[in-house]
Amino acid sequence: MNPTALYGFIAHGVILGALVALLPFGAKRRLIGLMAIPVALASGAAALMHGVVGTPSLTLLVIAIWQLAAARPSLPGWRPALALIAFAIPFYAMALGAGPLDPYAAGYQPLPLLAASLPLAALLWWRRLDRCLLVLAVDLAGYASGLFANLWDVLFDPLLVLLALLLLVMQLVRPHRLPR
Amino acid sequence: MTLPRWLPPLLFVLAAGAAAWRAPAPAAPAFVPPAAAAPSGEAAFFAAAMLPTAAPSAHAATLAGLPDGRVAAAWFAGSREGASDVAIWFATLDAGVWSMPRAIATREGTAAATLGFVRKLGNPVLYNDGARLHLWFVSVALGGWAGSAVNHSVSEDAGKTWAPPVKLQTSPFLNISTLVRAPPLALADGGLGLPAYHEFIAKHGEWLRFSPDNRIIDKVRMVHDRRTLQPAVAAFDAHHALAVLRDGGRGPGPGQIRSATSDDGGQRWTAANALPLPNPNASVAMLRLHSGRLLIAGNGAANRNDLLLWISDDAGASWRAGPAVEHDADVSAEFSYPALLQAGDGRIHLAYTWRRQGIKHAVFSERWLDGAAQ
Numbered sequence: 001m002n003p004t005a006l007y008g009f010i011a012h013g014v015i016l017g018a019l020v021a022l023l024p025f026g027a028k029r030r031l032i033g034l035m036a037i038p039v040a041l042a043s044g045a046a047a048l049m050h051g052v053v054g055t056p057s058l059t060l061l062v063i064a065i066w067q068l069a070a071a072r073p074s075l076p077g078w079r080p081a082l083a084l085i086a087f088a089i090p091f092y093a094m095a096l097g098a099g100p101l102d103p104y105a106a107g108y109q110p111l112p113l114l115a116a117s118l119p120l121a122a123l124l125w126w127r128r129l130d131r132c133l134l135v136l137a138v139d140l141a142g143y144a145s146g147l148f149a150n151l152w153d154v155l156f157d158p159l160l161v162l163l164a165l166l167l168l169v170m171q172l173v174r175p176h177r178l179p180r
Numbered sequence: 181m182t183l184p185r186w187l188p189p190l191l192f193v194l195a196a197g198a199a200a201w202r203a204p205a206p207a208a209p210a211f212v213p214p215a216a217a218a219p220s221g222e223a224a225f226f227a228a229a230m231l232p233t234a235a236p237s238a239h240a241a242t243l244a245g246l247p248d249g250r251v252a253a254a255w256f257a258g259s260r261e262g263a264s265d266v267a268i269w270f271a272t273l274d275a276g277v278w279s280m281p282r283a284i285a286t287r288e289g290t291a292a293a294t295l296g297f298v299r300k301l302g303n304p305v306l307y308n309d310g311a312r313l314h315l316w317f318v319s320v321a322l323g324g325w326a327g328s329a330v331n332h333s334v335s336e337d338a339g340k341t342w343a344p345p346v347k348l349q350t351s352p353f354l355n356i357s358t359l360v361r362a363p364p365l366a367l368a369d370g371g372l373g374l375p376a377y378h379e380f381i382a383k384h385g386e387w388l389r390f391s392p393d394n395r396i397i398d399k400v401r402m403v404h405d406r407r408t409l410q411p412a413v414a415a416f417d418a419h420h421a422l423a424v425l426r427d428g429g430r431g432p433g434p435g436q437i438r439s440a441t442s443d444d445g446g447q448r449w450t451a452a453n454a455l456p457l458p459n460p461n462a463s464v465a466m467l468r469l470h471s472g473r474l475l476i477a478g479n480g481a482a483n484r485n486d487l488l489l490w491i492s493d494d495a496g497a498s499w500r501a502g503p504a505v506e507h508d509a510d511v512s513a514e515f516s517y518p519a520l521l522q523a524g525d526g527r528i529h530l531a532y533t534w535r536r537q538g539i540k541h542a543v544f545s546e547r548w549l550d551g552a553a554q
Binding site: 001002004005006008009044047048050051052053054055091092095096097098099100102104105107108109110111114117118121124125130133134136137138139140141143144145146148149150151152153157158 | 291322346352354355378384399400
């Protein structure tokens with residue numbers, strides 16, 4: 001069994017479980033979310049997601065695990081969501097051929113990207129964004145594991161960007177509900 | 181729970197160090213230079229026959245030489261292109277007789293191996309690296325061919341058995357729109373350079389560089405003209421190569437075979453002038469012959485109802501027409517998607533889609549090209 005395929009399949013099961021745990025089930029939300037994971041794996045829902053969406057990023061998986069572990073839903077703030085969208089949309093456009101430059105290619109030999117992550121990490125530490133720094137550390141450890149050929153795929157994916165878009169829409173509709 | 185202030189940066193530093201250790205930093209790429217040119221000695225001959233039928237509709241053949249001298253072919257076939265029953269079929273040519281085709285990749289098998297939904301299979305590419313037989317083939321989960329991803333499998337026993345396919349990650353957006361059509365070139369570091377292409381929103385050729393352990397370590401956009409696809413590549417030496425591409429433009433009149441060149445082992449590609457050869461938005465094949473000459477197979481200006489050959493004696497600077505392999509006055513007839521291979525015995529093999537009903541195989545000597553050349 002290919003380890004990357006196994007990771008992607010199980011990760012989509014966890015992500016679907018976390019999505020179920022966002023539903024208003026009250027005190028049983030975590031239990032129902034955890035129970036949804038084997039259902040997603042066995043029913044073909046995780047395989048469908050895996051086939052259509054591709055391998056999910058570790059960032060999305062960590063957020064999903066946090067959702068399943070937390071007593072109450074704890075969505076990321078809208079500012080990180082806005083930053084992700086502002087970066088991802090032009091990134092995807094260029095990677096799909098909107099211009100001559102393909103930024104995705106840089107992720108296959110990512111030493112310059114890794115060097116760029118050092119000041120980013122320092123900024124996160126200085127701003128006391130420990131969770132973000134931990135996610136970045138998990139992402140890089142995931143890349144080091146060899147599961148991912150391209151560093152960008154560890155950091156974000158279209159499903160995470162879609163989640164960020166939903167968070168922004170929620171912020172626009174009900175501005176007081178989300179952390180900053 | 182509050183973490184100690186020092187813990188996140190420590191974990192980050194450890195992870196970043198491990199990632200840097202893992203990150204590939206390969207040397208500049210170089211092609212394996214082709215062997216010195218040797219003139220062909222075999223008398224002129226030509227023979228052609230249909231491969232055994234695998235399914236009602238067949239398309240997109242690919243050829244590879246096997247270590248024991250046999251020739252292997254793969255293609256996709258099913259009830260129709262894009263149908264869920266399409267599989268990748270494989271047959272070998274031994275002493276002039278093709279074996280019965282057998283499916284070496286199916287939709288169900290690919291879905292099981294990649295643990296993901298697969299809706300249909302498409303173009304295969306075979307390549308023998310001397311030790312293993314590689315198979316790349318495209319699969320689609322959602323949408324049309326522009327939604328394709330590339331899968332890779334290897335055989336250690338010349339195609340008898342195949343490892344479960346692995347889906348390659350080549351695109352950040354849903355891993356869509358990387359397709360293959362032509363075989364790779366061997367690289368000096370033991371890796372491979374695989375011509376690929378992108379179709380979603382804009383069309384362009386791509387070059388995937390693989391490490392010797394089959395890991396993608398670079399991806400290069402060949403040209404960015406939004407109209408080219410299906411590159412086929414031939415190397416002249418360690419650094420110089422020519423790529424010819426299908427003209428996917430929608431301008432008035434017939435298209436032309438497009439080209440790109442590299443002078444640094446495939447690290448960068450530069451768009452070159454279109455070749456003075458027609459291309460009705462159809463796949464072309466290119467081969468550097470043992471004699472050093474280049475051979476292209478493709479369609480004529482009208483449509484896919486002619487299958488033609490062109491030869492260059494000067495590394496692609498000029499071309500002359502070779503013999504027509506197929507012709508039908510009915511422009512709706514289709515002889516398309518050629519694949520070329522020169523076997524160890526010097527014979528040139530050509531496989532192509534024959535009216536979508538099957539795959540036809542032609543074998544000829546280089547002198548046949550000269551004798552029939554105009």
